[in-house]
Amino acid sequence: MSTPATTTSVVIESIDSSLWIRLNRPERRNAFDPDMCSTIVEALHDANRYRSIVITGSGGSFCAGGSLGQLSEPTVTDLRHLYRSSLALFDAIRSCPRPVVAAVNGAAAGGGNELVVACDLAVAARSATFGQTGPRVGSSPVTGATNVMGVQIGEKRAKELSMLCRRYPAERAYEMGLVNEVVDDEILEDHVRSLCREFELLSPRYLEITKVNSNLWWNSARDSFSNGLGMLVQAIGSDDMIEGARAFLEKRAPQFPPAE
Incomplete structure (x- = not known):
């Protein structure tokens, strides 16, 4: 059985x-x-031997979504690649046969918030923030x-x-139903490990059936993802x-042109 690829990123x-x-x-x-995205997708495709998957961040942040550096000088090829890679990542989370838990240790912004949406469960540190x-x-x-x-929090x-x-x-995200739990920052990873141990007591076969069947709304919305991209x-x-x-990038308020 192959070992998932690991990079510095x-x-x-x-x-x-x-x-x-x-x-x-x-x-x-x-x-x-x-x-x-490619590294994570590869790891998820090779995850059958595990009982659960956890996605988290480093350095006090969860995820700020897709890298925006190239948007100020965009090319169709580069951005199409970024968009498709993002969708492949979210699809891999949903198609992974094991439960995927987001351990949200900081800001989940933009595509990072959508990453939380894609995961099966989410546990947030009390200092975490959410938003598009x-x-x-x-x-x-x-x-x-x-x-x-x-579907998750209401239209x-x-x-x-x-x-x-x-x-x-994080507390507001919990009230809206975006995350399952909020815990103190210093116990986030220990708490998520405890949650993962609960999956060890459950049937992987029937967890997979439950997860696949729960993808009804994701699958129904899948065409809208492609249309939107x-x-x-x-x-x-x-x-x-x-x-x-x-x-x-310049950390200022945008000045958008008037609506046409």
Whole structure:
């Protein structure tokens, strides 16, 4: 049985009966790029020997979504690759036969929040924050937040997150139903390990059946993911995309052109 690939940007390790996947680009708040997505997808495809999977971050951040550095000078090829890699990552989480738990140890923003949506369960540190960033940075959260998140927390709440781009503390995320539990920061990983030990007492065969059957809403929304990504590709290089990305990188408020 092959060993999952490990790179400096993604640290993969076995802990008890679980596979832990740690995003390791703290200098950019663990924003993922296509190479990181590919490494995680490979690990998930080789995860049958484990009883559960945990995805977490390093350096006090969970995940800031897709890396925005290239959006200020976008190319269709690069961004299409990033979009498709993001969707492949989320699909791999959903198709993995083992439960995937998000251990949210810091900010889950943009695609990082959608990563939480894709996971089967989520446990948040008390200092964690959640929120979408799309319209603020010249993008749109079409791979989970505009569709599946509505099933998880309700349509009105999902639109609030997707459209207003506010940031929510962990306790509020718990109240909305975005995460299962909130625990003190210093016990997050120990608590998640305890949760994973519960999976050891359960049938992997019937957990897989339960998970596959629970993907009804994800599968129903799958076409909307592809359609949304197609629209994002058509908008590459737009004034809104470039201004949103530059404002994000320059840490200032965006000045979008007037609506047409």
